[in-house]
Amino acid sequence: MSSTSVDHSGAPARPDVRPPAPGRLRSNPWLTLCAVAFGLFMVQLDASVVAIANPAIGADLSASTAQLQWVTNSYLLALAATLILGGKLGDRFGRRAFYLVGVAGFALASVAIGLAGSIEGVIAFRALQGVFGGLLMPNTLGLLRAVFPPRKFAMAVGIWAMVSAVSTALGPIVGGLLIEHVDWESVFYINLPIGVIAFAFSALVLPQSKNSTGHHRFDVPGVVLLASGLLAVVLGVVKGETWGWASGGTWGAILLGVLVLVAFGWYETRIEHPLLPMRLFRSSALTVGAIITALNFFVMLGGVFFIMLYLQNVRGFTPVEAGVRTLPLSLASLVASPLGAALTQRFGARRCMPVGMLLQAAACFGMLTWSTDSSYATMWPPFIALGLGVGMVMAASSDAIVGNAPVGDGGVAGGLQATTLQIGGALGTSVLVSVISAEVGATLRGELSAAGVPGTVAAGLAEAKDAVAMGVAPVSGSMPAQLRAAVVEGSGQAFMNGMHTALVVTGVLCLVGVVLAAVGIRTDSADRSH
Structure with a gap:
């Protein structure tokens, strides 16, 4: 078989899903959903917990800022490079097997991070974590695509999205409690019991699922x-x-x-036999769903990043207190994911994705009313709108991507969705931090002067724009109380300027997403093949 021959058929490989006879554990798709939810919960919880743990890791291991960035970046790079490959391997050789390898490897790599004893070891094992995450994540959706009938797949994806959203939102609370009462290593050790439960339960209930493609060159x-x-x-x-x-x-x-x-x-x-069949992109729903997934997590992860800076550094809440205050976001996601799935099943992604993006736009523009001393009454409504929007879009876009791919390409489609999700989240955090930094740099000196800081002092403090962009006021214990208060006020206002600019950017992008989802999806199910 020539490696350069063109695929004229356009037909996907025949899926081979062989559960035991009815009544056995592996014949139940809802048990499959429960099994993949364990692994998904472990990975998504870890992703949001690490951001809380970074300061403690840096202090304990004497790590530089650049090294701490690589604690996150090494994971992201490894994950992005392996997600589609992990899905393809699952489709070709067995989704159950590669999911189980991913669960076991992720849990063991987590333990290795806690035992590393050096920042270099933490970075290396975080990269290994990313590789195993790339095997685990896409095969969760690939397994669901293989076992659920079309009429129930949207609801399964909704529950999958709910688990993803809630575990991500719980990260700051769990991480804050562990760091305050145990140590930073416990943030990673917690993955071991979760991984053991996930592996044991999954080995018991997951069906064998792969494509019958014969022998061909990988x-x-x-x-x-x-x-x-x-x-x-x-x-x-x-x-x-x-x-x-x-x-x-x-x-x-x-x-x-x-x-x-x-x-x-x-x-x-x-x-x-391509790694990523280009014919998948003939589906307008799948293509637009991938773009909207990236945009959804650009807003979600980028927004949560600067919201946590605001709550902890500007308002002075502890990680646990900040996490508790964002519970409306978590609870809204909990409701929105299955609701979004049900609405998607009834009305289609073409209607549900724009509604979700509109809710996110409303949340972003609503947060423009926040100040350095806003009451909580101004905070929880945007949190609810953001949670509802993210949950609805997650359910609708997941169904649009994986639901519009042939069953035989379920793992690859899952990998595509997870890849766009990760790239969108990385873009959101990086771009919005840059937006905030630029606005802080442009307005810090003026805001310090307006708060009563003398001109020469304000000019010197303007060099601390990087700290202010993180919500940290450049004050010292030797400052007179009046000057200290003025610096805190001016720095806080400069941060709010940057945050408001970032919110305008995200709000406008959400409106772009509304239009793209409404006009870009021609059909919701015409391309589905079962």
């Missing part, structure tokens, strides 16, 4: 091209705030990655 060049392109793009994105968004390094990495991805797309059309 697309190794496609793996190399895709991994290289994604690594370059994500590297440029996550380092954009550090290198500068106008720097040659940032745009060189991003443009190189885009060119490699274009070459990957061209190559995939030339082989018979």
Whole structure:
């Protein structure tokens, strides 16, 4: 079989899902949903807990700011490079097997992080965590796609999205409690009992699920091209705030990655068994769903990042107190994900995705009323709107991507969805931090002067714009009380200027998403193949 022959059939490989006879554990799709929910919960909880743990890791291991960034970046890079590959491996050789390998490997890598004893070890094992996460995540959706009938798949995805949203939102509370009462290592050790339960239960109930494709050459060049392109793009994105968004390094990495991805797309059309079948993108619902997924997590993760800075550094709440105050967001996501799935099943993604993006836009514009001393009454309504919007979009876009892919490509579609999710989240955090930093740099000196800080002192403190962009006022114990209060007031106002600018950016992007979802999806189910 030639490796450069063109796939003229356009037909997906025949799925091979062989559960035991009815009445056995592995014949129950809802038990499959419960099993993959354990693994998904572990990965998503870990992703949001680490942000809370970073300061403690830095203090204990004497890590520099650049090293702490790599605690997050090494994970993101490894995850982005392996998600689609993990889905393809599951489709080809067995989704159950690769999901179980991902669960076990993720849990063990988590323990290794806690035992590492050095920042270099933490970074290395975080990258390994990302690799196993790339095996685990896409196969959760691939397994659901294989076992649920079309009429129930949307509801299953809604519950999947609910688990994802709630575990992400619970991260700051769980992480804050563990760091305050145990140590930062416990943030990673907690994955071991979750992983053991997930592995044991999944081994018992998950059905065998893979494609019957016969013997053919695995697309190794496609793996190399895709991994290289994604690594370059994500590297440029996550380092954009550090290198500068106008720097040659940032745009060189991003443009190189885009060119490699274009070459990957061209190559995939030339082989018979591609890693990522380009025919998937013939579905307008799948294509738009992937874009909206990236936009959804741009808003969600970028927004939560600066909301936590506001609550902890500007308002002075502890991580646990800040997490409790964001509970309306978690609870709204809990409601919105299954509700969004039910609405998607009834009305289609073309109607539900715009509604979800409108709710997020309303949340962003509602947060423009926040100040350095806003009451909680002004906070919880935007939290609810954001949670409802994110949950609805997550359910609708997941159904649009995985539901519109053939069953045989369920793992690859899951990998595509997870990849766009991760890139969107990385972009959201990096771009919005840069937006806040730029606005703080432009307004800090003026705000300090307006608060009563003498001109020469304000000029000197303006050099601390990076700290102020994180919500930290550049004060010292030796400052007179009146000057200290003025610096806190001016710095807080400068941060709010940056946060408001970021909110305008996210709000406008949400409105763009409304239009794209409404006009870009021609059908919701015409391309589905079962």
